[in-house]
Structure formats: C-alpha cells, structure tokens
Amino acid sequence: MKTTAPDFPETIYAIQHLAFEDLGALEDTFYQLGFRVRYVEAGVDNLRKALEHEGLTVILGGPIGVYETEDYPFLKQEIELLQQRLARNLPTLGICLGAQLIAHALGAKVYAGAQKEIGWSSLEIKPVVQNPLATLQDTPVLHWHGDTFDLPEQAELLASSNLYPHQAFKVGNNILALQFHIEVAADAMEKWLIGHTCELRHAKIDIQALRTDNQCFAPALEQSAPQVLQFFMQHIE
Template sequence: MHIHVIQHVPFEGVGCMESWFSSKEAKVTYTKFYESFQLPNIKAIDLLIIMGGPMNVSDDASYPWLLEEKVFIRKVMLTEVPVLGICLGAQLIANALGSRIFTNKYKEIGWFPIELVNENCELLPFPKRFPAFHWHEDTFDLPKGATCLMRSEGCENQGFIIGKNVVGLQFHLEITAEEVELMFENCENDLIDDLYVQSPSKIRELTEDYADLSNVILIDTLDYLTS
C-alpha cells in the first residue's frame, strides 16, 4: 500500500497514524509544502491524507501552492483513491468542490464532545458521542454530494463523507501529547479567553484522558478507508 501525506506545516504531523503506517508495512511519501515539494502521480497512490495547518484555504497570496493543491485534490477525487482530510485538510476538500469556508461563530481549541448526526453511515467506526481535540476558527459549508456526519456545540459541520471513500474531519483524532505541545509552541496566540477555548493545563489533562480513544477511532477510520 502506498500512502501519500500532504503536510502544510512541520508542527501538524501524522501523530498516531505513524504506527498504523508501520503496522501495514506501507510505503509512505510526503508532500511538505513548507519545503521544496512535489505532488505524486495519482495512479501510484492508494490513500491520500491531507493534514491541518494554521493558514486559510483562500490565503493564496501568502501560500501560492494552495491553488495547486486544490487542483490536485479535485483530480484525486475523480478517481477511486480514498481521501482523508483533517481540519484544514477537510476545509480544502470542501473548498476544492466549491464550498464556502468562513469564520465560525466560535473558535474551538481543546477537547469537546462530537455528536453523530447521521447514523445511516453504518460502515464508519464513529461512536454516537465521543470527545475530540479541536484547534480551528474556520468552518465550511457542506460540499455538494456530501453527507454531514457529526456536529459539536460550537460548530455545526464537524465531519462529512462523500461517496464511500472521501472523509473530512474538522477535528484532530491523530493527536498525541507530543503534537499538543507542538501546537502550544507554534500557535499560542490562538489561546484567547473564549467559550470553547480551554487552558493549556486543561488541554494537557484531557489529552491524557482521551487521546488513546481518539487514536483508536482514527485507526478504525483508516482501516475502513483502505478495506
């Protein structure tokens, strides 16, 4: 299996997925847009994973590669290659399909419950309610042809599926304690006093409680996408 990962910044990596890659003995390649980069031959990959990042999907002036990335995502979605988008990755999928990306009513940073809103997607491994790690201020309109999967109190569209092989998640199931610390180091200015923004100490405490469960849900999702 050949997995290709698109990574936008060095501090938002694959987290718990690295162990899953190893367990599958997968070939893993990366496009790292913060370095010199190259996008792969679509026919050569079996799974595309699009990671998060602090930039906005329309910030083409500062990040001109965003235009090229969205064209690439559209091309991949015309094939049968499974796609998983995480946070910015989910927004990029939605935007590549013409959906609006806009500032959410609330910034969400920390661990907040996710509620399943569509239980018809029985193949997907999501519990009806589970804690998830969030770090975002933007959200998206649901892409054409997508089914909304879940919501939170602070954000109505938290995840979607298109067909059976494209999944977008606004939250971070891949998160580990190490990844959380990297977010603190690089995005501390986001930690404002707001309704759905937790303190670093609270986030650290809840990461210890919930990260393992979160990781299991993501691994089950990867198994679904590659089955």
C-alpha cells in the same frame, strides 16, 4: 496486514502544512497495516506526485486558511491538483485544513467561523449506514480550528459538534473529510501547546487546562482512531 485490495499501492502520501501536525498515532496504524508513509511539505515540495498518487493521500492540518491564496500562492496549485484528484475519486483523507481544502475543491464555501473551537468534546455521530466514525460515539476528539465550511452538494454528513454542524463528511467510500483532529498522539500533545502558543493566548485558552484535557482524553482517542482508519481503508473502492 493490509485491509485493502491486494493491488492497492503500499505507499501512503501525507501532505503537511505544519511540521508538528503529522500523522501522529495514525502513522503506526499504517505501518501495522503493511503500508509505508511518505511525507511532503506544502509550500516547499512539489505536491503533484502526492496528489496524483493512485493510492491513499492524506492532507493534514495547518493554521492557514483555504482562502489565503494571495499570501500563500502554493495553495492555488494544491487546490487545482486536489480538484483533479477528487474528480478521479482517488482515495483521499483530509484532516482540519485538509477537510476544508476538500470542501473547497468540491465547490463548497470555506470561511471564518463565529468563534474558534479549540479543545476536547464529543461528536454527534450521524445515523448514516456504514458511518466510518461510529466507533467515536461518546469519545471526545480534539477540535482546533477557526474556519468552517458549507457541506458540499455531493457529500454525506457524518458528524456535528455543538458549535459547528459540519464536522465530517464523505463522498462515496473514497473521500473522507474530518474537521476535527483524530490523529493526535498522546505523547506529542505538548508540541501543539508550544507551536500554537500565539493562537492559544489570543483566543484566551487556558493552556494548563487544555494540557490536563489532553492528558485525560488523548489516550482514549489514540485507541479509537485506528478503528476509524481501518474501516475507511477496508471500504475504499
């Protein structure tokens, strides 16, 4: 049953930057809430319809950087359309690269961090009134990024980690940016280990240990993630 206003569009658009980084466990939650999902592929599809959508648009992760516009020219249009979208305060959820794109579109600096953050750890959830991430207290989440961002001026910080202070923020109730991965499905984590093998080996990550952590922590996150999504959807204005 939908938790948003009765006239809220029933379609959710999800922008993918990498085939196996999809909505994961969140996709079933959207279906259970009465929504339908439509994917568009950045760099292949025209993103205008998704970014001008009046309902919720989710911008997913990927291995490229916000600042790599010369090598990936499609980013220029994606950023421009996203700036227009955020100016209209349209419902937007960004995950990893999606969060970095939101930060950049809001005028904040996005840049390579001091070190890669890949693996599972808990967040420091900030004592913010109606923090949509409150249910993640003491629940390890998956971090998988090398870039980070400054906090946009108009944003409210929601969470930090030991390595990076800016892990999540919101702007009002309609814009939510998550540097970490909340969407991962427990039964799909092997795709990440295969698809990101070059990055994992370059970063000297113990793949077997990461696989064990995935098996240990992903099921719990899969139970908590829908609560975060439902809270966010309930408070969209």
